[in-house]
Amino acid sequence: MNRIFSGVQPTGNLHLGNYLGAVRNWVRMQHEMESIFCIVDLHAMTMWQEPAALRQATREVAAAFIAAGIDPKNAIIFPQSQCRAHAQLAWLLNCVARVGWLNRMTQFKDKAGKDRENASVGLYTYPVLMAADILAYQATHVPVGEDQKQHLELARDIAQKFNNDYGTDFFPLPNPVIGGPATRVMSLRDGTKKMSKSDASDYSRINMTDDAEAIALKLRKAKTDPHPLPGLADLDEKGQFKAEIDAARPEAVNLLSIYAALADRPLMEIVRDYEGREFSVFKKELTDLAVAVLGPIGSEMKRLLDNPGEIDAVLGQGASRARAIAEPILQKAEDIVGLLHV
Template identity: 65%
Template sequence: MKRIFSGVQPTGNLHLGNYLGAIRHFVALQHDYDSIFCVVDMHAITLWQDPTELRAHTREITAAYLAAGIDPKACIIFNQSQVPAHAELAWIFNCITRIGWLNRMTQFKEKAGKHRENASSGLYVYPNLMAADILAYKATHVPVGEDQKQHLELARNVAQKFNYDYEVDFFPVIDPLILGSARRVMSLRDGTRKMSKSDTSDMSRINMTDDRDAVAKKIRKATTDPEPMPGPDVLDTEGELPEETRKQRPEAYNLLGIFATLEDRDLRAVLTQYEGAQFSQFKKDLTDLAVSRLGPMGEEMKRLKDDPDHVDSILRDGAERANAIAQPIVRECQEIVGFLRP
């Protein structure tokens, strides 16, 4: 079976955007691939993290995986730092990757900002660790969103250069699994701003730990407009919503996008269904849908967060299984490089 690898950073306060953008896709893919899902705590410390919070956030991501429906018996769930192969292979890739490749990484420029000289070297070589995450398991496919496509292309380049430099056919060339036309999930209070854990208003987002009552309250109080619901004629010939159209009614199109994604339906179908309807009726239907899909998940997350021993046991078991796959691959890679092994 083909193998996928993907991970989520333990940065805390997971919300609807994290679920719709990544985790729900993992759930859908888990039975079609040999699936490895990681909590990438080593990536997290490229920016300073409070140690106590990092441990709590690592458990929170694990709880989110489980509550969303990822089966730890069918898949491997673990945190990155428990498997030494990631760091060992990343060093080899540091020596394979060209500086020019890293200089083109736009995410480093965005995260480092104007004070690039003060950024950690870990943030700079972050893409090499991401390549090691994938290739330590010889993963063939990686589910990616738009923001990670450049890093995946670098991982492909690293695999190809290693094979070329050492005249081997060792690492696979990774194929991306594009996660579809991922709709941006915007604030429930301001449709022009992305949903964010850093927003001061908790009413601006649906947290993955929110129970049914909280989900219902936040949808009911979400900002809307007084106009009737738009129809499918607002979409372009490819079925996409033009950015200029989105800007005209940002709150309306944000909630429509959330509805379509939660139901796993085409936006055109949702617009056709609700064309001309009052927004109050649409919000009632969205509330019922969100409560039924998200409420049980939030309650399960809370239960798991209150049982850290169980969560830790899932991570330990996953790390053992991940080590069993990755260690022989990295040992063979080290022999190819010429390291003298006992």
């Protein structure tokens, strides 16, 4: 059986990049294979979190999942910490993974920065816990962005070494699911940087909870350039912007790509429709589209967040379903490595 696993850290409001790059794709995937969508609160703890804020952020991510169209009667939605198989399997896999493998993880180097001696051990072993997240469900498919490809490759290496060490084929090697267009949504203030919830400026992103007025203001202030919008001659044979256009006009490329993704239409069609036109006209129509798509999601998120008991009930049911899958897999893994069950 094909089974998909993916997760989001509860470290602040989800934004347009999260929606277009991940959540919207999950809404489609839930109808194609068994789907498990996790709020990875243990991963969030690799950097210090204020406890009350962590609980609230966990509910916000759950609300975003549900409001965007993930059906909790179909897919499993739950907090990572409520299925202890993740942490327990992570220890087994820590004893399989090699230090040299973790030393090659670029995300640790990026997040730890120059003061890596003061980084938490959790941040260093984060990729092993991610492998446990996936393997605890014997997931066959994992949606990944560019920044997670290396971690999935490590999960495959760990699964393969476990199987080799113990002469088994117990863990499947999970396959990446690469998203479609606009999987990399860039900042509205700097088209060379990825849209991020950690950016100091709220004008750099559209949050999934933003109302129509906030969306309109942010898009009106979005950085552009002084030239008319690019045209079909600026696309390559695959219908994507040529590298030189992407480098010279990153903001124009970003806004047109966002429009195409929100409209769920090929980029070539959008470029053809707006070729040579002024940004002012385009921004107004992009705003109307963004409000039409995100407005209902934001409204439903706010309704859910006003009713935390409803969210908690969904998460509790999801955690129970997750444990029913993961605990037998963990027990079998413990049997394989020789742990005694008494």
